[in-house]
Amino acid sequence: MNILPLRLTAAEVRRRGKRLLGPVDLTLGTGGVTVIVGPNGSGKTTLLRVMHGVERLSSGSANWAVPDRDAQARQAFVFQSPIMLRRSVAANLRYPLALHGVARADQDVAVTEWAAKIGLSDALTTPAPRLSGGERQKLALARALIGKPQVLFLDEPCASLDGAATLAIEGLLRDARDAGVRIVMATHDMGQARRLADDALFVLGGTIAEAASRDRFFDRPQHPALASFLNGDIVT
Ligand SMILES: Nc1ncnc2c1ncn2[C@@H]1O[C@H](COP(=O)(O)OP(=O)(O)OP(=O)(O)O)[C@@H](O)[C@H]1O
Ligand SMILES: [Mg+2]
Incomplete structure (x- = not known):
């Protein structure tokens, strides 16, 4: 089942009379990596949460190609500071x-495989904290990823991590x-x-100021604020 495309139409999030996001019109098609950049407080996290369906819209709509329930089951979200079970690495995997009702024997295979992929084969019994x-x-x-999502959202997954x-x-x-x-x-x-x-979005003041393929976005930005932002200038 293909849950894409996701279509946001005039999507807006307002809280206490303040507009945090929108109006946003955006189609998320199949394939590739979309990167979202923009200043602090510009609305990146809110946009991700809207796409993932965990932020209530004040107006507009967000529609997957399939009913929300089916779409929910095939997407995952990784936060900046992940919430771990206070149990072992294996239990976390x-x-x-x-939760998805995978048979115990298949769970074992997947846990072993993923522990190896992330270099934690020797730490399966280590408490995650x-x-x-x-x-x-x-x-x-x-x-x-172990649940084989079709869509993966990540909110600054490498903040506070070193280069390696x-x-x-x-x-x-x-x-x-x-x-x-x-x-x-x-x-x-x-x-x-x-x-x-593969492509990128520049979020500024709650709206998408620029959306373009990688080369155009980084080498030939159209919006002056994006040019400044990429230049390392402070943009608010
Ligand atoms: N639940 C909420 N109630 C009121 N205001 C909120 C709420 N959540 C976020 N905001 C505000 O919405 C705006 C956008 O926040 P958001 O977290 O989406 O920005 P961001 O681009 O992810 O910022 P950062 O780069 O710091 O992570 C900010 O002004 C923030 O203070
Ligand atoms: Mg954020």
Whole structure:
């Protein structure tokens, strides 16, 4: 079942009389990595939450190609500071599979496979809260991907990680992309944005100021604020 495209139509989020997002019109088609960049407070997280269906719209609509229930089951979200079960690495990996009713023997195979992919084969019985930041973020990503989502949302997954941990996460994201997972990621790391993006969105003041393919976005930005932003100037 293909849950894409996702269509946002005049989507708006207002809270206490303040417009946090919108109006946003956006179609998320099949394939590739979309990177979301923009200043602090511009609305990136709110946009991701709207797409994932966990932020109530004040007006407009967000529609998947299939009913919401079916779409929900095939998407995952990785937060900046992932919430871990206070249990073992293995239990964390097993959790989404159990939730989806995967048979115990198949769970074992997937847990072993994913622990190896994230370099935690020797840490299966380690309590997740004892992992380093980078290990925890890799575990969060594995836990999101182990259920084979069609769409993966990530909100600054590498904030506060060092270069090596960041590259490890990027490798996992590339593998997922190559396996057909549609990825939408907010990041403040412009190097990472360039490395991973197939296309990119620039969010400013709650609206999408620019949406373009990678080369055009980074090399020939149209919006003056995006040009400044890419230049490292402070944009509000
Ligand atoms: N539940 C809420 N109630 C009121 N205001 C909110 C709520 N959630 C977010 N905001 C506000 O909405 C605006 C957009 O926030 P959002 O978190 O989407 O920005 P962001 O681009 O992700 O920022 P950052 O780069 O700092 O993560 C901000 O002004 C924020 O204070
Ligand atoms: Mg944010």
